[in-house]
Amino acid sequence: MPYVNIKVTDExxxxxxxxxxxxxxxxxxxxxxxxxxxxxxxxxxxxxxTDWGVGGMNVADWRALNS
Structure with a gap:
């Protein structure tokens, strides 16, 4: 009985x-x-x-810094 959990940003x-x-x-x-x-x-x-982190910061802040 496989169980797969996919997490995506709410975009x-x-x-x-x-x-x-x-x-x-x-x-x-x-x-x-x-x-x-x-x-x-x-x-x-x-x-x-803001609940997903990458590079030590949340994705919203990371994208703002890296765009």
């Missing part, structure tokens, strides 16, 4: 994109590991830019 990921991610991950686990799609769980969490 307007659409329902269609989430559907594609869920299907793609499920298909990959089926194709590579032979896992049953009926028992494969995929969860997508959207994280605020």
């Amino acid at each position: 307007g990921v659409t329902a269609e994109q989430k559907t594609q991610l869920i299907k793609g991950v499920t298909d990959l686990l089926r194709d590579v590991l032979g896992k049953d799609p009926a028992s494969t769980f995929v969860v997508i969490d959207e994280v605020a830019l």
